Amino acid sequence: MDLVRGPRSSLNLELSVGPGPIDVMLHPPPYQSEFHSNRYSPTNNKERNQTSVLEAKLTKMNEENKILSEQLDMYYEKYMTLKSKIDDRTNNCSSPTEDQQNEASPSKKRRTRNDLIIKFNNTGAERLDEAFQNESPPPSQEGFKSYLEEIKPKVTKIVMQTDPADSSLVVKDGYQWRKYGQKVTRDNPSPRAYFRCSFAPSCPVKKKVQRSAEDKSLIVVTYEGEHNHGHPSTCLSENRVLSCYTANSTSGSTITLDLTQHGLKPNMERACHEIQNQEFQTVLVKQMASSLTKDPGFTAALANAISGKIFENFSDVSLD
């Protein structure tokens, strides 16, 4: 789960961030090794001056890169420290016994009740989170353990803004769904619709769609399981996603937290599950990429770094 940084050695772009040397980017300098080789011999003073200017810029960029790398290392260390603390806490608080592991089959009712919440953004999600938390009492330690043991399929809840006048429970998320049931539940006068993914016959994913009891303009979509096929459409949704919270995922590396331990604040719980949630990670990466690419300084620096890398590689090849 190295979201913050991937393998450090392979992802070192040596970026130069700051006032972008766009002229350098547009007219990339000769690769660095060439400055120190005998093969590079400027023929006049003008070229010599340009070379020294470029060399100075390169030196400055290298210094900036060094500073940024050190800062990155510092943040990475802090991240790893926090991560190890979370892992320690996880191992201490949630080590189910063999009997507990051999408990009876999962109860779907309890699974739904113990859904965890991830705050997706701040636009309206806060209110929903509060409503959802008030609805569900804080899970006891036993309840949370059994919750962790019981659930198998990935459960994701999404709240969408729709027209309250529109009574249909159709949510366009790009996948193809087949409705197989509808039921009026006790806690909500609005009917709950049950859908199965019909894009692939063997796809195990189901979804439940129901209007929020508190706000009719909101539709709560609960996805269970993971698609065993690609996304049939690049269109994610025509509706506005207000918030997203998810329950535990399938097998694999999971973070287990004892929510009854008071030392762990709800924000921390949320943060841990945010990190754990693969979909959230994808969205986060997209948002980061989007905000970074909007920054002209970053794009210039990135282009500069990439061009520098290309020339460096070219240098290595040509010297070989």
Place this chain on the structure above:
DNA sequence: CGTCTTTGACCCGCGC
């Protein structure tokens, strides 16, 4: 005609 939606019946787990 094939696919999808509707809807009542049925199944199953849970609490009492």
Place this chain on the structure above:
DNA sequence: GCGCGGGTCAAAGACG
């Protein structure tokens, strides 16, 4: 054991 409630099935109808 019984009732309740959520989830699923499947027949019938609608629709393109």
